[in-house]
Amino acid sequence: MCVGEPSDEGIGSIVIRIETIDTEHPLYAQACELRESVLLRPIGYDMKRFIAEYADTEESSAHFVAVVDHPSGPRVVGCALLRPDYPEVGSGKVTQVAVDPQRQGEGIGRQLIIAIESYAFGRLELERIFCHAQLTAIGFYERLGWGVESEVFEEAGIDHKRLAIRNGTTSTGSE
Numbered sequence: 001m002c003v004g005e006p007s008d009e010g011i012g013s014i015v016i017r018i019e020t021i022d023t024e025h026p027l028y029a030q031a032c033e034l035r036e037s038v039l040l041r042p043i044g045y046d047m048k049r050f051i052a053e054y055a056d057t058e059e060s061s062a063h064f065v066a067v068v069d070h071p072s073g074p075r076v077v078g079c080a081l082l083r084p085d086y087p088e089v090g091s092g093k094v095t096q097v098a099v100d101p102q103r104q105g106e107g108i109g110r111q112l113i114i115a116i117e118s119y120a121f122g123r124l125e126l127e128r129i130f131c132h133a134q135l136t137a138i139g140f141y142e143r144l145g146w147g148v149e150s151e152v153f154e155e156a157g158i159d160h161k162r163l164a165i166r167n168g169t170t171s172t173g174s175e
C-alpha cells in the first residue's frame, strides 16, 4: 500500500523525497534501523519489543520516510508515523519521528511534519493531530506551529509533553 504521493524538497544540492510506505516496502527495514538507533535503543527497546508492545501502532499507522538517492541506492534519512483516527475519529497521533543524526538541522524533520500535516488535514480531513514529545524536541514542534497541551508526564521512563496542531491553523491545512 502506498498512501501518498512522493514530494521532493531540495536542501542545498541534495534532494529529499518524502514517501509513504507500508511494512512490506523495501525501505521499511531502513526506517526500522533508524528508529532503533535514534529512538528505541536509547530507552532500552528494539523493533521486536516495540512491535510486541505497540503492534496496533505499527499496523494502523501511515509510515512516512525521508529518502535521499545515493549511488548505492535510496537511503532513509528520516521517518515518522501517523496513526489516523486515534484515539478517536478526527484525531491523529504522530509518533516515532526520527532524523539521521548526521542529517539533523537540515530541515528534514520539518519536511516530514509538513507532509504529515498535508496528508492528515488535506487528504484524511482530520481535525487535529498530536504527539507526545520528549522535552528536548518541544522546540522543534513549536517552530512548526504546534502548541503545548499538557504538563510534563512520564512515558517509557522519559518526561514528555503533549503538543498538537489543528486543521486550519497550518498553511498545509485544508481550510
Ligand SMILES: CC(C)(COP(=O)(O)OP(=O)(O)OC[C@H]1O[C@@H](n2cnc3c(N)ncnc32)[C@H](O)[C@@H]1OP(=O)(O)O)[C@@H](O)C(=O)NCCC(=O)NCCS
Pocket: 038, 039, 097, 098, 099, 100, 103, 104, 105, 106, 107, 108, 109, 110, 111, 132, 133, 134, 136, 137, 138, 139, 140, 141, 143
Ligand atoms: C527532533 C528532530 C526530529 C528534528 O528534525 P531535524 O531535521 O533536525 O529538524 P529541522 O532541521 O527540520 O528543524 C526545523 C526547525 O526546528 C528547529 N529545531 C530542530 N530541532 C530542535 C530542537 N530539538 N529544539 C528546538 N528547535 C529545534 C530547527 O532549528 C529549525 O528551526 P528554523 O525554523 O529556525 O529553521 C531530530 O532532531 C531528531 O530526530 N532528534 C532525535 C529524536 C527525537 O527527539 N525525536 C522526537 C521525539 S519526540
